[in-house]
Amino acid sequence: MLFSKTCEYGIRAAVYIASQSDKTEKTGIEEICENIEAPRHFTAKILQILTRNHLLSSQKGVNGGFYMTAEQLKQPMIxxxxxxxxxxxxxxxxLGLKACSETEPCPLHNKYASxxxxxxxxxxxMTIKDMAVSLQTGKAFLKID
Amino acid sequence: MLFSKTCEYGIRAAVYIASQSDKTEKTGIEEICENIEAPRHFTAKILQILTRNHLLSSQKGVNGGFYMTAEQLKQPMIxxxxxxxxxxxxxxxxLGLKACSETEPCPLHNKYASxxxxxxxxxxxMTIKDMAVSLQTGKAFLKID
DNA sequence: TTAAATAAGGATGTTTTTGTCTTTTATTGT
DNA sequence: ACAATAAAAGACAAAAACATCCTTATTTAA
Incomplete structure (x- = not known):
């Protein structure tokens, strides 16, 4: 409803990567997808987008993978x-109206704005880190084993 | 974001029909679509669904069209x-998790629930009538002419 | 009783979203 | 240098959402 699949996978992946950010090793796409139960290649594409937007960091090659800097961990979910x-x-x-505005509002305008x-x-x-912490402390889950 | 196109058209159409419900004539699909700027045939399908669900009434044939009973006007948007x-x-x-629940919540669970x-x-x-009234009184619009 | 009007229903087409597979590029340990 | 590894990138495939068109069923006015 609120988010597309793309967005759901993106958030879940980012939060998982964040939850692994204390470790020194970077996190590979395979591990990420196992832990968030998301499709491998599709998720890889989404992470490309996030990386291009500097919300994630990545490194190619041996021992490469995804990771987040302190700065990136502080980014809000939005x-x-x-x-x-x-x-x-x-x-x-x-209601999908192009012309909807404060002066010419749709019937849902005010309530929807709120x-x-x-x-x-x-x-x-909420920062990405906030979400990750809730995982780390066992208060929240991305996958039920 | 919140609603699919299908839902947007459905709501807009229903509200328009409601706004015409004081008149004795029923409202044809052509008129509806002109006034909500929605695709003719696609919207017709959506209205079929709403009619099957008894949220709208319809009548075939000459002078037929869509209309709403007092009962139907009182229905909430939901x-x-x-x-x-x-x-x-x-x-x-x-976050699209099948297993997410109160006891095993996703990291967004509580905030999202609220x-x-x-x-x-x-x-x-909000009832459909509420929305229609805001149209009728010029407080809101579905189309800017 | 027939022709016109109008919604219902079914088949089909298009676009977007979602998902997979393969190749390329960068990095690194040996 | 070289082989292995892992992300990036591009081509392709499937499914869902969005949209159109054509036929059928129903109703009514003439």
């Missing part, structure tokens, strides 16, 4: 979503 | 959304 879905996604009309703000707040207020 | 997107749409995990409740409240608290 940065992931905007990188994947596009910046506009959080400002479009709820919902959208809630969503923005949620995504701006 | 009824439209559930008829089109399915009942589950408002209870799925935000957002989802906001959405449910918005959609349960």
């Amino acid at each position: 940065a992931l979503v905007e990188a994947i879905e596009g910046k506009e996604v959080l400002s479009k009309c709820g 919902i959208r703000n809630n969503i923005k707040q949620m995504l701006s207020g | 009824a439209l959304v559930e008829a089109i997107e399915g009942k589950e749409v408002l209870s799925k995990c935000g 957002i989802r409740n906001n959405i449910k409240q918005m959609l349960s608290g």
Whole structure:
């Protein structure tokens, strides 16, 4: 509903990588996908996007893989979503009207605007690290073994 | 983001039909689509779904068209959304995890649950008639002429 | 009772999203 | 240097969403 599959996989992968960021070894795509139960090649593409957008770091070659810098760990969730879905996604009309605006609102406009703000707040207020910590402390899960 | 195109067209069409429900004539698909700027045949299919779900009424033949009973006008928006997107749409995990639950939550679980409740409240608290009235009183618009 | 109107239904087409496979490029340990 | 490894990139495939067209069924006005 809220997120596309692409975005779901992207968030899950980023959070998993973040949760492994204490280790010195980088995390390979294979391990990531096993742990988030996402399709291998498709997820690799999504991580390419995130890497191009400097939300992840990667290294090719032996012992290469994905990792995150301290700076990247501090990024809010909304940065992931905007990188994947596009910046506009959080400002479009709820009923899909091009012309919808404050002065000529759709019938859902005001209520929807408030919902959208809630969503923005949620995504701006949580860093990737926050999510990763909840994994690490066993408060949350990406996969049930 | 929140709604699929199908759902957007469905809501817009239903609201338009509702806004015409004071008139004695029924509203034809052609008129509906002109006024909500939606594709003719695709929208017709969506209205079939809503009609089958008794959220709209229709009549074939000369002077036929779509209309809504008083009962139908009182339905909350959420009824439209559930008829089109399915009942589950408002209870799925935000990160797409099958196993996500209160006891084994995903890292987004709690915040997302609260957002989802906001959405449910918005959609349960507004009737189709409410939306139609905002059109009729010029407070809101589906199309800018 | 017939022709016109109108929604319903089915078949089909297009586009976007989701997913896979193969090749290329960069890196590194030996 | 070289072989192995791993991400990047590109081509392709499948499924779902979005959209159109044609036929059928129903209703009603003339």
